[in-house]
Amino acid sequence: MSGTATCVDIILAIILPPLGVFFKFGxxxxxxxxxxxxxxxxxxxxxxxxxxxxK
Known part of the structure; x- marks a missing residue:
């Protein structure tokens, strides 16, 4: 499941970079x-x- 979550986070990071980082780190x-x-x-x-x- 973590592979799928990382894929979604990377897609969000491309569309809106701070949003992808926010979902990962707050x-x-x-x-x-x-x-x-x-x-x-x-x-x-x-x-x-x-x-x-x-990372």
Whole structure:
């Protein structure tokens, strides 16, 4: 089941990066880093979100 959850999290990370990280970590520091990177640019937010979800 965790493989399916990770797949859904990655799809959410591509569509809206902070949302995917929020579902994985909640309002922890990873979420706020992702929000900041997404504000700087969509691609850095996606890259960080996928990294954070799969690490």
């Amino acid at each position: 309002c922890q520091v990873e979420f706020w880093i992702c929000v900041l990177l997404t504000l700087f640019g969509w691609i850095p937010g996606i890259i960080y979100a996928i990294y954070a979800i799969t």
